Amino acid sequence: MAVVEEADQSQSLKHRVHKMLQRLEFHAMGCEMLAAIDREAGPLTLPHVPEWFEEWEQVLSRFRYDSELARLNQIHEQPVHVSETLWDVFRAARKAEQMTDGLVTPTLLDAIIEAGYDRPFDVLPHQTTFIPAPVMTASRPLTAIALKASTRTITLPFGIGLDFGGVAKGWAAHQAMKRLQVEGPALVNAGGDIAISGPRADGNPWQIGITDPFYPDEEIETLHLNACGIATSGKDRRRWTRNGILQHHIIDPFTGQPAETDLLTVTVVAPNVMEAEAAAKAIFILGGRVGLEWIEAHPNFAALFIFDNGQMLYSRKLEEYL
Amino acid sequence: MTARPNARNWSDVQTAIATVAIVTTLGMWNLFAAPTKTVTAQAEQPTVPPTEPPVTSEPALMPQVKIMFTQTAPQTVTAQQPQTKKKKKKNNNNDNGGGGGGGPVSVTQTQSS
Numbered sequence: 471m472a473v474v475e476e477a478d479q480s481q482s483l484k485h486r487v488h489k490m491l492q493r494l495e496f497h498a499m500g501c502e503m504l505a506a507i508d509r510e511a512g513p514l515t516l517p518h519v520p521e522w523f524e525e526w527e528q529v530l531s532r533f534r535y536d537s538e539l540a541r542l543n544q545i546h547e548q549p550v551h552v553s554e555t556l557w558d559v560f561r562a563a564r565k566a567e568q569m570t571d572g573l574v575t576p577t578l579l580d581a582i583i584e585a586g587y588d589r590p591f592d593v594l595p596h597q598t599t600f601i602p603a604p605v606m607t608a609s610r611p612l613t614a615i616a617l618k619a620s621t622r623t624i625t626l627p628f629g630i631g632l633d634f635g636g637v638a639k640g641w642a643a644h645q646a647m648k649r650l651q652v653e654g655p656a657l658v659n660a661g662g663d664i665a666i667s668g669p670r671a672d673g674n675p676w677q678i679g680i681t682d683p684f685y686p687d688e689e690i691e692t693l694h695l696n697a698c699g700i701a702t703s704g705k706d707r708r709r710w711t712r713n714g715i716l717q718h719h720i721i722d723p724f725t726g727q728p729a730e731t732d733l734l735t736v737t738v739v740a741p742n743v744m745e746a747e748a749a750a751k752a753i754f755i756l757g758g759r760v761g762l763e764w765i766e767a768h769p770n771f772a773a774l775f776i777f778d779n780g781q782m783l784y785s786r787k788l789e790e791y792l
Numbered sequence: 793m794t795a796r797p798n799a800r801n802w803s804d805v806q807t808a809i810a811t812v813a814i815v816t817t818l819g820m821w822n823l824f825a826a827p828t829k830t831v832t833a834q835a836e837q838p839t840v841p842p843t844e845p846p847v848t849s850e851p852a853l854m855p856q857v858k859i860m861f862t863q864t865a866p867q868t869v870t871a872q873q874p875q876t877k878k879k880k881k882k883n884n885n886n887d888n889g890g891g892g893g894g895g896p897v898s899v900t901q902t903q904s905s
Binding site for chain 1: 899902905
């Protein structure tokens with residue numbers, strides 16, 4: 471009942487409580503979020519999930535000028551003591567960079583701004599003609615950044631800014647799921663990056679739909695998942711036009727430009743959502759042919775490719791989840 | 793009185809000079825009048841519709857060369873499972889998947905983030 475009362479007080483958060491699956495939908499990090507626990511009503515932390523995301527966003531957002539990340543990006547050649555949250559996300563970003571051989575890196579801040587993604591996507595104009603100053607370097611590896619674990623300090627060299635992007639969202643979904651799972655089987659969906667704690671209360675897997683990029687109101691496939699992470703990357707949503715050229719938010723670190731690829735979207739199932747997010751982005755950049763080789767070389771990963779022409783390609787392991 | 797010698801010859805010379813002058817005049821006339829006629833003819837040509845289709849030349853035969861962009865031959869990517877499933881509407885009613893006559897529905901969806 472406490473949850474229901476909480477729901478009544480928080481109509482703006484679209485609280486929706488059900489007999490078995492308790493769900494909470496809200497907006498954070500520029501995305502629609504969902505947190506769910508598969509149990510009947512009881513003392514819950516579910517209503518506190520938006521507060522967690524607000525706290526994390528205040529640390530990790532590059533669009534908030536008073537965020538911890540924004541302050542860090544303004545200080546170069548000096549060690550900066552950072553919060554545990556920022557430190558953890560930085561480590562997650564470093565793992566993603568290592569796993570993808572540098573394809574997914576948070577050091578592309580200048581490139582993504584140059585492409586036109588310089589404000590939250592909600593308020594980003596769909597067409598611009600502004601021509602910014604050219605960026606001298608596309609990306610630099612995270613190894614160029616000096617770290618000191620004992621003091622939890624980060625020293626950014628000149629010319630490097632951080633944008634955690636999808637890594638931060640995946641990390642937040644994973645953290646929220648870990649906190650919720652003590653109360654029951656939990657699922658957190660952060661704008662498409664989904665963390666799942668394990669089977670549902672009745673022992674069955676969770677059914678997760680994959681949105682059809684051509685018909686966003688429909689699902690193109692349904693997966694049955696237990697403990698794992700699932701994420702989708704693509705150019706079907708966060709895109710805009712600059713100087714008449716279509717841009718999107720996934721930057722190829724080797725060109726410093728939005729990745730040119732034959733893929734429209736890539737959905738990846740991985741042991742956790744952070745790996746799924748990084749893998750989906752890497753495959754998207756690699757393109758269909760090389761991406762297929764990449765996914766088949768990683769036996770713990772499964773993927774669904776959707777090409778520009780609508781063709782779908784399933785990795786072998788994905789059949790386990792159909 | 794005897795006729796002056798060479799009188800006939802002088803007449804012949806005059807005739808020859810006149811002939812050369814006339815021939816030269818006509819020759820020069822033709823020489824300078826001909827380009828004008830040609831230009832005029834070319835200018836008038838477009839107004840006459842062609843009566844025969846233009847002749848197209850046969851394409852030159854290109855040597856049979858395979859251009860390889862990679863060290864290995866390109867492989868055809870084939871879908872391991874073609875899209876044959878019936879699409880389902882998104883679940884926006886927060887159904888938890890139990891009961892109902894419409895069958896189980898997804899708890900949530902993944903999409904480009």
